[in-house]
Amino acid sequence: xxxxxxxxxxxxxxxxxxxxxxxxxxxxxxxxxxxxxxxxxxxxxxxxxxxxxxxxx
Amino acid sequence: xxxxxxxxxxxxxxxxxxxxxxxxxxxxxxxxxxxxxxxxxxxxxxxxxxxxxxxxxxxxxxxxxxxxxxxxxxxxxxxxxxxxxxxxxxxxxxxxxxxxxxxxxxxxxxxxxxxxxxxxxxxxxxxxxxxxxxxxxxxxxxxxxxxxxxxxxxxxxxxxxxxxxxxxxxxxxxxxxxxxxxxxxxxxxxxxxxxxxxxxxxxxxxxxxxxxxxxxxxxxxxxxxxxxxxxx
Numbered sequence: 508x509x510x511x512x513x514x515x516x517x518x519x520x521x522x523x524x525x526x527x528x529x530x531x532x533x534x535x536x537x538x539x540x541x542x543x544x545x546x547x548x549x550x551x552x553x554x555x556x557x558x559x560x561x562x563x564x
Numbered sequence: 565x566x567x568x569x570x571x572x573x574x575x576x577x578x579x580x581x582x583x584x585x586x587x588x589x590x591x592x593x594x595x596x597x598x599x600x601x602x603x604x605x606x607x608x609x610x611x612x613x614x615x616x617x618x619x620x621x622x623x624x625x626x627x628x629x630x631x632x633x634x635x636x637x638x639x640x641x642x643x644x645x646x647x648x649x650x651x652x653x654x655x656x657x658x659x660x661x662x663x664x665x666x667x668x669x670x671x672x673x674x675x676x677x678x679x680x681x682x683x684x685x686x687x688x689x690x691x692x693x694x695x696x697x698x699x700x701x702x703x704x705x706x707x708x709x710x711x712x713x714x715x716x717x718x719x720x721x722x723x724x725x726x727x728x729x730x731x732x733x734x735x736x737x738x739x740x741x742x743x744x745x746x747x748x749x750x751x752x753x754x755x756x757x758x759x760x761x762x763x764x765x766x767x768x769x770x771x772x773x774x775x776x777x778x779x780x781x782x783x784x785x786x787x788x789x790x791x792x793x794x795x796x
Contacts, residue, residue, distance in 0.1 A: 551678070559675075560660040
């Protein structure tokens, strides 16, 4: 139960930090995205989404 | 959180908070309905089959649904396929709506849902595709051979994913595939260790005997998955 409480407190701090320091969160998100998918941006995923309705059938 | 349908472990709670912290709002808005629809597909199929979900567990590899054993391989196949099917239907709908309204979040959601559904259909446990493959192989050739083939197919798929991920990583195109392969490999190794431990203490069941008599309920995840992912 202590583990659950500690995790809940840490999670709340993280979410609060995101609200208070959105710039830092955005920078971290951008760095993480680049590490995970390289130069591939959301535009490519959007293009993939657009292509679903355009595909035959 | 004991007693409720949703069971969140401390690690999962922290991972979820970190994920929300580093993700863009647009991405979260697009991902949430894609994951929700995928899971609702599974839950609807289980309900139609008369099986009650015992627990929903968010994990690193996705959301896991624990449920009592379904009656036949065909029913297992239906329960596993329902998630990706719901995800693909949602992707088509979101894509049409997004194109008509020129809404970027809807188009992003459609793309994410398509990618999640396709990834979940890979024939490797604990992904939905792995469960579908296991159900099909239990129909033919069935028995121990079917189980071994399902494990082999899962291992080959995971190895291919790791190799493709490594190639992508070395070309500087990100570590996502590599990470997905590593998580899948870790899950399969964990399952293998569990089954070996069960053999060591209680003796392996002979071929052809029913699976898990009175044992723990099977579970599945969606992705990304999860997958989650067990999809994952």
